[in-house]
Amino acid sequence: MLFTSIFEILGESLVLVIGLILILLFLVIILGQILIHKDKLIFPKLVIFISDIFYTPLKWISIKLGFDENMIDQMGVDVRNQINKNRFKKIDNERKILVLPHCLRSSSCKARLDETGLVCNVCGKCTVGEIKQKAEKIGYKVFIVPGSSFVKKIIKDYEFDSVVGVACYEDLNLTMMKMNKFSPQGVLLSKTGCFETDVNVDKVLKKIGYYDVYPKINSDNNTDPNLCIKNEEINS
Ligand code: SF4
Numbered sequence: 577m578l579f580t581s582i583f584e585i586l587g588e589s590l591v592l593v594i595g596l597i598l599i600l601l602f603l604v605i606i607l608g609q610i611l612i613h614k615d616k617l618i619f620p621k622l623v624i625f626i627s628d629i630f631y632t633p634l635k636w637i638s639i640k641l642g643f644d645e646n647m648i649d650q651m652g653v654d655v656r657n658q659i660n661k662n663r664f665k666k667i668d669n670e671r672k673i674l675v676l677p678h679c680l681r682s683s684s685c686k687a688r689l690d691e692t693g694l695v696c697n698v699c700g701k702c703t704v705g706e707i708k709q710k711a712e713k714i715g716y717k718v719f720i721v722p723g724s725s726f727v728k729k730i731i732k733d734y735e736f737d738s739v740v741g742v743a744c745y746e747d748l749n750l751t752m753m754k755m756n757k758f759s760p761q762g763v764l765l766s767k768t769g770c771f772e773t774d775v776n777v778d779k780v781l782k783k784i785g786y787y788d789v790y791p792k793i794n795s796d797n798n799t800d801p802n803l804c805i806k807n808e809e810i811n812s
Contacts, residue, residue, distance in 0.1 A: 600626050601634050605641065608651035620655045627652055628753055649745035653762045656752045660759040664738050665785070667759065669715030671737040673730065674784060677747070677765070678722040679773045680704050692730065694720035703777050710781060714789045716740075727751060740784050742775050744768040 604626045610616050611623075627634055627648060635648045644650075664672075678694055681687070682701035687694050696718075698705035708718045719730055724747075739758045741751050744765050752760040763783050767774035781787060 597630070601630055601637055604630075604634060604651075605638050605643070605647075608638075608647060609643075611651055611654055612647065617655065617658050620659045623651065623655050624659070628756075631753075646745040649749035652749040653745065653752060653764065656749075656756075657761055660761060663759040664761050667738045669785065672716050672784075673734065673736045673739050674707070674711045674716045674718045674780075675727065675730070675739060675741045675751070676704055676707065676718065676720045677743050677773065678720055679769065679771050680742070680765075680775060681720070681772075683772055689722070691726075692719055692733075693722065693726050696720055702772075703775060707775075707777060707780050710786050711784050714784065714786055716784060724751065724754075727754070731755070740780075742780060744773075 604623055607618050607623050608627075610618060631648070635645075638647050639645050680702060681694060681696070681704050684701060685694075685696075686699070687696050689695070694704075696704050696708050698709050704720055708720070711718050717734070717736065719726070721727055721730070737758065738760070739755050740761045740763070741748055741755075742763045742765065743751060745768075748762045748764060752762050761783055763775060763780050765773045766776050
């Protein structure tokens with residue numbers, strides 16, 4: 577009799593816990609939709625907490641409900657970008673790293689691979705060179721990595737306080753999840769795949785704060801001093 581009552585209580589508690597978890601997962605999916613479609617961040621820390629713990633079931637449920645397969649990853653990346661933004665900005669660039677994916681390189685890239693990733697010599701055949709050069713110019717250490725094992729090695733071997741990553745939705749979200757303590761910021765690839773992927777260079781430069789150091793010249797507004805001189809000469 578006593579055992580029957582204990583099992584009944586345990587069974588009811590289990591059903592209650594599963595019910596609560598399901599309600600939380602649905603709530604996170606609704607908040608994710610609001611974030612993606614209305615650009616409104618509601619309970620961001622709760623969203624991140626739940627989506628990190630229940631990443632796989634959450635993704636499974638959202639796909640079963642007919643949402644885009646990237647929805648949960650997009651939500652994770654967007655929320656982390658928002659909640660880490662201010663902390664990230666306060667950290668010196670010399671204490672930040674930029675992690676680019678190996679797949680961004682040109683198919684005719686001749687750069688060699690070492691234990692930290694691709695050693696880009698800025699040959700000009702792909703966007704990696706430009707991003708690397710500009711990021712290093714403002715103090716970042718740049719890594720071009722073929723996979724997550726390299727990211728683990730970087731975390732183990734290098735000292736840094738913050739990170740900017742470039743990747744596809746899933747890789748970016750999972751990497752930002754793993755590097756949560758480094759106030760990560762992420763930029764999505766504009767073209768995904770296994771090789772010759774692409775990223776909007778402007779978005780990366782904006783994210784790493786390049787334009788805070790070297791403000792972008794807007795030729796339409798004649799903010800380029802050389803352009804102003806030319807216009808004055810033309811008018812005189
Ligand atoms: S810029 Fe760097 S990564 Fe791109 S092709 Fe040249 S060496 Fe390879």
